[in-house]
Amino acid sequence: MNLIVLTSSRADFGIYLPLLNKIKKDSFFQLKIVAFGTHLSNFHGFTINDIIANGFKVTHRIENILASDSQSSIATSMALTSLKLTSIWEEEKDWTDLIICLGDRYEMFAAVASSIPFNIPIAHLHGGEITLGAIDNTFRNCLTMMSNLHFVSTPEYEENIKLMTRNEASTFYVGALSLDNIESLKLLNIEEFKVKYGIDLSFPSVLITFHPETLKPEKNTYFVEELIRALATIEYQLIITMPNADTQGHILREKLQSFVTGNPKAHAIENFGTIGYFSCMRHCSYMLGNTSSGIIEGASFNKYVINLGDRQSGRAKGENILDCTIDKQSILNTISIVKEKGQYNGKNIYFNGGASEKIIEVLKNHKHDF
Secondary structure (H helix, E strand, C coil): CEEEEEECCHHHHHHHHHHHHHHHHCCCCEEEEEECHHHHCHHHCCCHHHHHHCCCCCCEECCCCCCCCCHHHHHHHHHHHHHHHHHHHHHHCCCCCEEEEECCCHHHHHHHHCCHHHCCCEEEECCCCCCCCCCHHHHHHHHHHHCCEEEECCHHHHHHHHHHHCCHHHEEECCCHHHHHHHHCCCCCHHHHHHHHCCCCCCCEEEEECCCCCCCHHHHHHHHHHHHHHHCCCCCEEEEECCCCCCCHHHHHHHHHHHHHCCCCEEEECCCHHHHHHHHHHHCCEEEECCHHHHHHHHHHCCCEEEECCCCCCCCCCCCEEEECCCHHHHHHHHHHHHHHCCCCCCCCCCCCCHHHHHHHHHHHCCCCC
16 A cells, blocks of 8 residues: 655654554555655754654655744645645655545645545544634544544544544544554653753653644733743743744744743753653653643643643543633642642543554555545
């Protein structure tokens, strides 16, 4: 089977990684990778190097991210992505048996949409999910409707897909693919992490990832300022990963970087990579922000996660997730609750055991069904 995998960011590549490793080792598959989005942005860490460092060849490289992150620039970037991917689909249409895509990003939607006239089958990961505080919700649903196969992370999302597509046979509950990384990757201990990143995780630390709320762009300045006001008062080492290339992401980035510059206990990280990020997650005290990784992966590291605002509203959440409005006092109150709780010892609702193996099995058994 000839596969093209679309990857537009450090985030989706980290999720794909266990599946890609199995595909690479299996002679049944031939693999081509198309890298675009922030992978080719120096501003966002030029993470195409992560793909290469993990032993993969990048067949096609597409530069499609504009310097600005205004609403107009995002729309223009979508158009540019579709335009540039068109030549790839023209070149690869006769070779390709299946396109694999993931998630809900605007650039992923644009890349997949441009393939539709070429009638290449599509498999989508992480469909059926709901994020009411981001425009990603719309793009995710569009990707679902364009796809022929669906690999979902919970039974609830499986039912959502079946209702949307009216096609039960094309939907498979496999669990969250990223959780395979926890078993397959050798994570860093505290000393190794300190040597690599210069951050000593023996101190109580908080892992923070905060993205814009793209359905409320006018409130993002207020939100990040309230977050910073809360962070300035807590007695933890602060490890802050930089936001996505979303609408008004530069506002959050600039304010967070300014805060870090004036705060010796805070660290700003552009790109940990999968091993660094999961290692930090393992050793931190808890997580804070509005990223899907906290909701999907935090429980597997026994972490409580403070989920800020509405970006992830609607997403299925385990008992380790504490929702919190984005204002200083609410954040501090919720931090107090988490400190009292300590370590989370419950289950992860996104874990189904061996998602990558389940996907491989479906691809082999259903090659002629799409």
